[in-house]
Amino acid sequence: MKAESKGILKRISGPVVTAVGLDAHMYDVVQVGDEQLMGEVIRIEGDKTIIQVYENTSGIRPGEPVSNTGLSLAVELGPGLLTSIYDGIQRPLEVLVDKMGNFIERGVTAPGLSHETKWEFMPLVKAGDAVAPGAIIGEVQETNIVTKIMVPPKSKGGVVKEIKSGAFTVDEVVCTLDSGEDIKMMQIWPVRVPRPVTEKMNPDIPLITGQRILDGLFPVAKGGTAAIPGPFGSGKTVTQQALAKWSDAQIVVYIGCGERGNEMTEVLTEFPDLEDPKSGKPLMERTVLIANTSNMPVAAREASVYTGITIAEYFRDMGYDVSLMADSTSRWAEAMREISSRLEEMPGEEGYPAYLAARLSEFYERAGRVETLAGDSGSVTVIGAVSPPGGDFSEPVTQNTLRIVKCFWALDAKLSQRRHFPAINWLNSYSLYLDTLSKWYDENVSPEWNGLRTWAMEILQKEAELQEIVQLVGSDALPDEEQVTIEVARMLREIFLQQNAFDPVDTYCSMEKQYDIMLAIKLYADLAYSALKAGVAPAKIVTITAKNDLPQIKFTQDYKADMEKIHKAMEAEFAKLREALR
Amino acid sequence: MKEYRTINKIAGPLVFVEKTEPVGYEELVNIVQSDGTVKRGQVLDTSDEIVVVQVFESTAGIGRDSGVRFTGETIKMPVSKDMLGRILSGSGKPKDGGPEIVAEKRLDIGGAAINPYARQSPADFIQTGISTIDATNTLVRGQKLPIFSGSGLPHNEIALQIARQAKVPGSTEEFAVVFAAMGITKEEENQFMADFERTGALEHAVVFLNLADDPAVERIITPRLALTTAEYLAFELGYHVLVILTDMTNYCEALRQIGAAREEVPGRRGYPGYMYTDLASLYERAGLIKGEKGSVTQLSILTMPGDDITHPIPDLSGYITEGQIVVNRELHRKGIYPPINVLPSLSRLMNAGIGEGKTREDHKKVSDQMYAGYAEGNDLRGLVAIVGKDALSERDQLLLEFADHFENRFVRQGHDEDRSIDDSLDLGWELLATLPEELLVRIDRDLIRKFHPKYRSKEA
Ligand SMILES: Nc1ncnc2c1ncn2[C@@H]1O[C@H](COP(=O)(O)OP(=O)(O)OP(=O)(O)O)[C@@H](O)[C@H]1O
Ligand SMILES: Nc1ncnc2c1ncn2[C@@H]1O[C@H](COP(=O)(O)OP(=O)(O)O)[C@@H](O)[C@H]1O
Ligand SMILES: [Mg+2]
Numbered sequence A: 001m002k003a004e005s006k007g008i009l010k011r012i013s014g015p016v017v018t019a020v021g022l023d024a025h026m027y028d029v030v031q032v033g034d035e036q037l038m039g040e041v042i043r044i045e046g047d048k049t050i051i052q053v054y055e056n057t058s059g060i061r062p063g064e065p066v067s068n069t070g071l072s073l074a075v076e077l078g079p080g081l082l083t084s085i086y087d088g089i090q091r092p093l094e095v096l097v098d099k100m101g102n103f104i105e106r107g108v109t110a111p112g113l114s115h116e117t118k119w120e121f122m123p124l125v126k127a128g129d130a131v132a133p134g135a136i137i138g139e140v141q142e143t144n145i146v147t148k149i150m151v152p153p154k155s156k157g158g159v160v161k162e163i164k165s166g167a168f169t170v171d172e173v174v175c176t177l178d179s180g181e182d183i184k185m186m187q188i189w190p191v192r193v194p195r196p197v198t199e200k201m202n203p204d205i206p207l208i209t210g211q212r213i214l215d216g217l218f219p220v221a222k223g224g225t226a227a228i229p230g231p232f233g234s235g236k237t238v239t240q241q242a243l244a245k246w247s248d249a250q251i252v253v254y255i256g257c258g259e260r261g262n263e264m265t266e267v268l269t270e271f272p273d274l275e276d277p278k279s280g281k282p283l284m285e286r287t288v289l290i291a292n293t294s295n296m297p298v299a300a301r302e303a304s305v306y307t308g309i310t311i312a313e314y315f316r317d318m319g320y321d322v323s324l325m326a327d328s329t330s331r332w333a334e335a336m337r338e339i340s341s342r343l344e345e346m347p348g349e350e351g352y353p354a355y356l357a358a359r360l361s362e363f364y365e366r367a368g369r370v371e372t373l374a375g376d377s378g379s380v381t382v383i384g385a386v387s388p389p390g391g392d393f394s395e396p397v398t399q400n401t402l403r404i405v406k407c408f409w410a411l412d413a414k415l416s417q418r419r420h421f422p423a424i425n426w427l428n429s430y431s432l433y434l435d436t437l438s439k440w441y442d443e444n445v446s447p448e449w450n451g452l453r454t455w456a457m458e459i460l461q462k463e464a465e466l467q468e469i470v471q472l473v474g475s476d477a478l479p480d481e482e483q484v485t486i487e488v489a490r491m492l493r494e495i496f497l498q499q500n501a502f503d504p505v506d507t508y509c510s511m512e513k514q515y516d517i518m519l520a521i522k523l524y525a526d527l528a529y530s531a532l533k534a535g536v537a538p539a540k541i542v543t544i545t546a547k548n549d550l551p552q553i554k555f556t557q558d559y560k561a562d563m564e565k566i567h568k569a570m571e572a573e574f575a576k577l578r579e580a581l582r
Numbered sequence B: 001m002k003e004y005r006t007i008n009k010i011a012g013p014l015v016f017v018e019k020t021e022p023v024g025y026e027e028l029v030n031i032v033q034s035d036g037t038v039k040r041g042q043v044l045d046t047s048d049e050i051v052v053v054q055v056f057e058s059t060a061g062i063g064r065d066s067g068v069r070f071t072g073e074t075i076k077m078p079v080s081k082d083m084l085g086r087i088l089s090g091s092g093k094p095k096d097g098g099p100e101i102v103a104e105k106r107l108d109i110g111g112a113a114i115n116p117y118a119r120q121s122p123a124d125f126i127q128t129g130i131s132t133i134d135a136t137n138t139l140v141r142g143q144k145l146p147i148f149s150g151s152g153l154p155h156n157e158i159a160l161q162i163a164r165q166a167k168v169p170g171s172t173e174e175f176a177v178v179f180a181a182m183g184i185t186k187e188e189e190n191q192f193m194a195d196f197e198r199t200g201a202l203e204h205a206v207v208f209l210n211l212a213d214d215p216a217v218e219r220i221i222t223p224r225l226a227l228t229t230a231e232y233l234a235f236e237l238g239y240h241v242l243v244i245l246t247d248m249t250n251y252c253e254a255l256r257q258i259g260a261a262r263e264e265v266p267g268r269r270g271y272p273g274y275m276y277t278d279l280a281s282l283y284e285r286a287g288l289i290k291g292e293k294g295s296v297t298q299l300s301i302l303t304m305p306g307d308d309i310t311h312p313i314p315d316l317s318g319y320i321t322e323g324q325i326v327v328n329r330e331l332h333r334k335g336i337y338p339p340i341n342v343l344p345s346l347s348r349l350m351n352a353g354i355g356e357g358k359t360r361e362d363h364k365k366v367s368d369q370m371y372a373g374y375a376e377g378n379d380l381r382g383l384v385a386i387v388g389k390d391a392l393s394e395r396d397q398l399l400l401e402f403a404d405h406f407e408n409r410f411v412r413q414g415h416d417e418d419r420s421i422d423d424s425l426d427l428g429w430e431l432l433a434t435l436p437e438e439l440l441v442r443i444d445r446d447l448i449r450k451f452h453p454k455y456r457s458k459e460a
């Protein structure tokens, strides 16, 4: 560790302060003022050091001391992360309530992990075993999830001289190598530096989310990246929360970056009572929350996404599939803009700093499916909400994000206003993973699946074209076949695409059920087109009553028998229509 | 306290002072003019060379000869229970001829953020008696739900009707209203005050008035005084507080004015880049706290410049608040009161406050179905204008009529018409019953059986 260096404050302007006489390096963590507020060096100019402060700076005066810790902004990684809720710089919010009450005052520090709790450490290697950096040497059964204890990435590795078993705090030595290096359960990692991996692999397994429009039409891969842009109230948060609840990741890191306090509280109250559809255990047990809400200090908001992704990488390194939601990356970008303008930097587009694009791509680049240092496979999937001003996607944050991410789930105010949820526009959205994932769908859902998907997209596309004609001449003027197409498209939209996140059954839809619903609509379409060929009037075809029960399937848990009935009823009703012609 | 006579520049609401001893960021400043008038301000930027002070009143009369006193503390306000029934200026001075507020406590007006871990999720249904709010955009206790309106639209009437009628069915807890006016006209002030007096609401109210001819920069602190009072009443005295802030557009204009005076790089349409963060520091001061009795519910009013919801003021607000009630000019022209357009309106906390045991089990689905029907019917109006009604299918004709019924019977109601939630939902069913049953795909079969008038009348 470097010797502590001291300087004095020269200027305070909101979250940005200037010190002189400080011996500092970029991104060193410093303590600002008499109250020792935490800050980080973001610029050095001659004798001047410019610092962003993670806490409110009211009342701080020029002349107060500043000292440099010589360390980078880092997080504590180890047992105790799961189920926690942190602010942007990994202070546990629960501990802060104990220390300073219901409101967040400043000048209080709290470590990210409890240094008192004893965790039951189970060794997985023995004396004499060779262990490389990243190797798993033991584990702690924390919730229903096992936290693996690893040789830190920066260690040189070596041969295990001694390894313990039993209850330890995160600070106690659990293993000693022949080099003399002590290994503790806790690792400290600087948040702005990606954790190393052996290799990045091609993401070819989908993250199954239980959301029909995503799994069905625009899937994201485990280790992939996706953006959800949309104006306010269009469903970014509800979609991200649905993904946090139901996606088949083993660990979820949810970052509330500059958004609402109540939304984080909602997650905190809801998740412990919801069950992971796979493990049957409370969802909270696999979740880490970062809450740096809109009214919390803006510099800590800037840090929050790094804190979150570093925690995600840590679990990835254990071989887990992690998904990370950031709501909203626009607030992060605005935090950068706010700090940058206080630095009087030359602004780029719309006042954002020129390095906006670089920061965004560095962040998304930390996603990926990887071979870990331990030789296992793990992944971090990153899903970022984007909040474009006025809902206009041409603005810099949306545009720069689009250049990087591979899935684009475009929310549409027109859809949300008519309560078509999720309000993901099926014409503008895309997934670039379709090709790499098609094999998985073939093997795990049905060999028919990819064909059905293409068929559905074609119908929806065709509908959009037909709607333009309808706008001019009315729907009755359409040719017969097209009237049927419009009806099939309506079914796709209202039955398959619409999904109510607040309905206890519909909130999650298994791949099997997605396939069954799609098949039923396809069956209707096949029967309808062939009845039309046989001469049945389109008005009769589009109003058959047998399909009226299909929407109810969405709200039914054990739907198989009902589905069976619907198939039979549709076949029978169409047969009758044809008979009536004879 | 030392008085400096070292002002070297005055620009708009900003005063630059040099050669001071160390001054704290955001410290309260008193500026003494040569005629003895004292004006208040706050430190925006401090260094060993120059201190920038934002003055909350007009800088007219301030000159190099004025004295500057730094008070050594950030802005605090005296609060007490006796504030109920009082009318104060936009900077918190008595305006009703009554005595100064005797402080039970002095609180920092900046307001620290509520720790998200300490929050309690709002979930108590507030019945406003207005169908388009209760049935389709439900307000809950502790929510921040603004009214997005336009100039000349009856947003004040709506806010007053809500303030008059709002109740949590079955609750008799103490409530209070904190009303903060920012840059509203004398006429509007009279409208609010007359109503408060007529209904006796004034007794339970604390009023802060910054009128159109009061200093614009004062508007920066008015809502902070109001919210500090509200938090005190709610979280220290246990009141359920309804805060009405009007007009947030004037607040944002004041913010822009200061940004311009500081020669900051402006964000969209000239508003400061930090306006989102600044607005959040107001709007987020609402909610409930675990283990505390009271609550702060926020009903702010803003007028959308040019009726444009994508304008930065409504846009940034909508990104922070928990929904919005949108008042619409076209409905107003049609003579419909309250002219609330439900389509762009939203209550994000609705789901938590409704359903079985709170309102009714069919509530959410009825609301969704009405939205879907009205949206589609409304779209068809455009089509009818081109192709005529006859070119529509029977289904579409019914939807078109549904949209008319919806506006005329569901949206429209009297200024003093206080509908119970049951009445609003039943009215919804009555309208939905004009549509063929198979169009009601948003509603579960069981609920249709239970609530659809067709089946209900059979039972009866
Ligand atoms: N709720 C919806 N259900 C189904 N399709 C929809 C819905 N909303 C939008 N769409 C699709 O999106 C297309 C575009 O919608 P719409 O015609 O309303 O937008 P627009 O062309 O931008 O209209 P305007 O010019 O009036 O703004 C529609 O033709 C339709 O295919
Ligand atoms: N999948 C969904 N099912 C039902 N309602 C939804 C869904 N997605 C969004 N909503 C509704 O839209 C509202 C706004 O969504 P939210 O995610 O908060 O928007 P944003 O984060 O984009 O501002 C929610 O409060 C909810 O009422
Ligand atoms: Mg959101």
Ligand SMILES: [Mg+2]
Pocket (backbone or CB within 6 Å): A319, A320, A321, A376, A377, A378
């Ligand atoms: Mg694995």
